[in-house]
Amino acid sequence: MTAEAPRTVLIIEDSNVQSKIIRKQIQALTQFDTLIAHTMQEAEALLRDHGQQIFIAIIDLNLPDAPDGEAVDLCLAWKVPSIVLTASFNDEIRRRFIERRVVDYFFKGSIQDMDPMVASLERVFKNQFITVLVVDDSRTQRAQIKKLLEVQRFRVLEAGDGVEALAVFEQNPHTRLVITDYQMPNMDGIELVRELRGRHKMDRVAIIGVSSVGSGPLTAQFLKNGSNDFLTKPFEVEEFYWRVNHNMDVLDMICDLKSCMETLETR
Incomplete structure (x- = not known):
């Protein structure tokens, strides 16, 4: 590829x-x-x-x-x-x-x-080979985040709530990053993180929680339920890029480490 x-x-x-x-x-x-x-x-x-x-x-x-x-x-x-x-x-x-x-x-x-x-x-x-799923009930917010991700050359999927996100993820199992808002109908961001983490470990899929509510207890809830990171809206563009790319770098390093371990085990 x-x-x-x-x-x-x-x-x-x-x-x-x-x-x-x-x-x-x-x-x-x-x-x-x-x-x-x-x-x-x-x-x-x-x-x-x-x-x-x-x-x-x-x-x-x-x-x-x-x-x-x-x-x-x-x-x-x-x-x-x-x-x-x-x-x-x-x-x-x-x-x-x-x-x-x-x-x-x-x-x-x-x-x-x-x-x-x-x-x-x-x-x-x-990044051009990586799929990201953006989950937010606001079309405007989804569009803004999608544009930022496309600047960094990611492939972007969208969902309007946690239930739809799980369905989209099921159809696109190669997705490596999920960026989810907190307040959404049907299934909120923390419930979505919990569901995703039940199916995919942190070394397989990175999750970034996003909310305008605040970064205190809500940050802790996201992280304790399996989110890799958290951003408070409104955020600076450079911070968004850094956190997204940093999480992708970490997944790449874990993948490389696993490959090295597998190579050593076969010797």
């Missing part, structure tokens, strides 16, 4: 030194291919010629021919997820990142500073 997926990273950076640092780190830590563009015009040409092979772009926010982040808009128009590099940061820049729905943003730096960015690349690549 992963062999057929696009594996090329488009690096859009006007600095030769910086682009080489990024390419070197990607080549050292991953098996992704890379293409480099030094201007927005070069990036557009590469997207036309190699767009089917590109799964993500790393973009300098300020280019000579795109000083205001226009290269980000270009990549998003091509439906290429984007990670932004910036030499400065403030609330206005952050707001622009969130509005443009970029995958992540990082400061420019040395080769050591590139490690978190490369980890983000790998996470986004894996």
Whole structure:
């Protein structure tokens, strides 16, 4: 499955030194291919010629021919997820990142500073094969969470309450993450967590509880009944991304550990 997926990273950076640092780190830590563009015009040409092979772009926010982040808009128009590099940061820049729905943003730096960015690349690549179930009786809330998950390239299913969620999960047993609200008709979030945990262990399916009620006793109820994590609405976009991706990283590490143990047992 992963062999057929696009594996090329488009690096859009006007600095030769910086682009080489990024390419070197990607080549050292991953098996992704890379293409480099030094201007927005070069990036557009590469997207036309190699767009089917590109799964993500790393973009300098300020280019000579795109000083205001226009290269980000270009990549998003091509439906290429984007990670932004910036030499400065403030609330206005952050707001622009969130509005443009970029995958992540990082400061420019040395080769050591590139490690978190490369980890983000790998996470986004894996996410496109992961199904997430969003459970909320509010269509608006479901749509908002779905959009955030799709920025991170997840496949998203929806359900309006716990009963429907169990049915959807039954039809999609490969689902690896459930994000559920608390207050819902027919079956609330805690009851849903309890039902899911009776069927699937924490190393198989991650569950994140979400509620606007509060994060005190309700958090404890979610966690004690088998939820992996809890978020209080409204939450910051970066916190949501971090918690979702962190839970996926943990599942991946457990899977890798199990594979190692099985290999050792067969020797």
